[in-house]
Amino acid sequence: DAKTTQPTSMDCAEGRAANLPCNHSTISGNEYVYWYRQIHSQGPQYIIHGLKNNETNEMASLIITEDRKSSTLILPHATLRDTAVYYCIVRLPTGNQFYFGTGTSLTVIP
Amino acid sequence: ETGVTQSPTHLIKTRGQQVTLRCSSQSGHNTVSWYQQALGQGPQFIFQYYREEENGRGNFPPRFSGLQFPNYSSELNVNALELDDSALYLCASSLGGLAGLGEQFFGPGTRLTVL
Numbered sequence: 001d002a003k004t005t006q007p008t009s010m011d012c013a014e015g016r017a018a019n020l021p022c023n024h025s026t027i028s029g030n031e032y033v034y035w036y037r038q039i040h041s042q043g044p045q046y047i048i049h050g051l052k053n054n055e056t057n058e059m060a061s062l063i064i065t066e067d068r069k070s071s072t073l074i075l076p077h078a079t080l081r082d083t084a085v086y087y088c089i090v091r092l093p094t095g096n097q098f099y100f101g102t103g104t105s106l107t108v109i110p
Numbered sequence: 111e112t113g114v115t116q117s118p119t120h121l122i123k124t125r126g127q128q129v130t131l132r133c134s135s136q137s138g139h140n141t142v143s144w145y146q147q148a149l150g151q152g153p154q155f156i157f158q159y160y161r162e163e164e165n166g167r168g169n170f171p172p173r174f175s176g177l178q179f180p181n182y183s184s185e186l187n188v189n190a191l192e193l194d195d196s197a198l199y200l201c202a203s204s205l206g207g208l209a210g211l212g213e214q215f216f217g218p219g220t221r222l223t224v225l
Contacts (some may be wrong), residue, residue: 034213043114043200043216044153087152097143097166097215098202100152 001018004088009105012082018075020104022088025069032091034066037075037084044087044100047073078108114203114217122223123191131186131220133201141165141206142184143214144176147198159184160206188222196224 005023011052012018024033036044048062050057050071055062061074075082087103115134119170123129136143141160155168159178173189182203187197198221202214 036213041219043202043218045216046213049213062116085152097155097158097168098153099155100145102152 003099004090004101006088006101006104007087008102009069009107011107011109012075012078014080014108015077018078018082018106018108020073020075020086020106021070021089022072023070024088024090027068027090028089029068033062033068033071034089034091035060035062036087036089036098036100037082037089038103044053047086049091066110078106082106083108114159114188114201116199116201116213116217116220118220119218120221120223122225124225125191125193125219127191129191129222130186131188131199131201131218131222133184133186133203135182135184135201135203136215138205139203139215140182141204142178142182143204144184144186144200144202145202146195147200147219148194149197153200156186165206191224193224198222 032049034049035047038044048060048082050062066069085105087100088100114136117132139165144156147153157167157169158165162178175187178184198219200216200219202216204214
């Protein structure tokens, strides 16, 4: 399974865009990149996923580099409720198993 | 549609005992995955059940076992509890097979404390 590397923690001012990076240099061609977040002591919440193209939904945008070795999750206008641990996950090509790393703890500052 | 539910919410056991945790999957989902999350760590994949069969297992010993029922609800059983088994246990449901490229929906978890 491909491993991911994320910064341990980040701060972002409320109302500004939060850009969370993730490295997945060993990703294989048919593996997807997923992003989840976990607010303290709750179950992880799905944010977005993609394979090659950039993706956008009502929560966030996902930018995947052309070589697919890294990606960035963008929260366009961070709010205090976006304070959480954000996990970048590469999905195995078989089955639905997800392998979480330690994630990035994002703190949105008023 | 109903979301993923887990029971109990909290549980305290002593070392050597056995525990059963339960999960009801989201309506229409045929796949259940179980995760263990120790304090300050990311969730660790235990195993997954797809249509009542085990469909992948993480690096956990055989004393961690599971079951999925015809209605796709699931149980996680842990025998001979150890202190290190204290954790938040998360259940996630999803659609398996070729339809399973979407997200997993997580329940709120069961907090297990082993004394």
